Amino acid sequence: MQIKIINRSSHDLPHYETIASAGMDLRANIIESITLQPLERTIVKTGLFIELPVGYEAQVRPRSGLAAKKGITVLNAPGTIDADYRGEIGVILVNLSNENFTIENGERVAQMVIAKHERAEWKVVEELSETSRGEGGFGSTGVK
Secondary structure (H helix, E strand, O other): OEEEEOOOOOOOOOOOOOOOOOOEEEEEEOOOOOOOOOOOOHHHHHHEEEOOOOOOOEEEEEEEEEHHOOOOOOOOOOEEEEEOOOOOOEEEEEOOOOOEEEOOOEEEEEEOOOOOOOOOOOOOOOOOOOOOOOOOOEEEOOOO
C-alpha cells in the first residue's frame, strides 16, 4: 500500500526496522530539547503529514524500550490518526517515572502502525444472545 506523506522534518521517513515489524518509529522534530518532569505531558511534533485511504487509520503507540526503561509512554495509547486528518502528526508523551526525561531532536518517541478498520452500523434490539461469560467483566475470567 502506498500512503501520501509530506516530510517537513530534518529526518528520514518512518520505516520498518525489520521485515516483520508492524510499526515504524516516529522521531521528534523539535528545535530545542524538551525536558519532561515526572507526571508531565507534552505534544511532540514530528514534521510529518499523511493522507491515509478511507478505511485505514494510523495508530500511534508507545515504544516498548522507552516505556520499560524510562517510564515514557504515549498518553492516549493508541492515538488514532484518521483518514481525513491533514495536520502535523503529534505524539502526546507522558513521563510516568520519578526522574526528568529529556527529548532531543531526532529521538524515536513512538511507533506508528497502519491498520484497516471497519465502520459499524447499530442495530437496536431488545436482547443479546447468551454466552458462558455473560455480564462478567473486569477480572471475571480469573487470575491465572
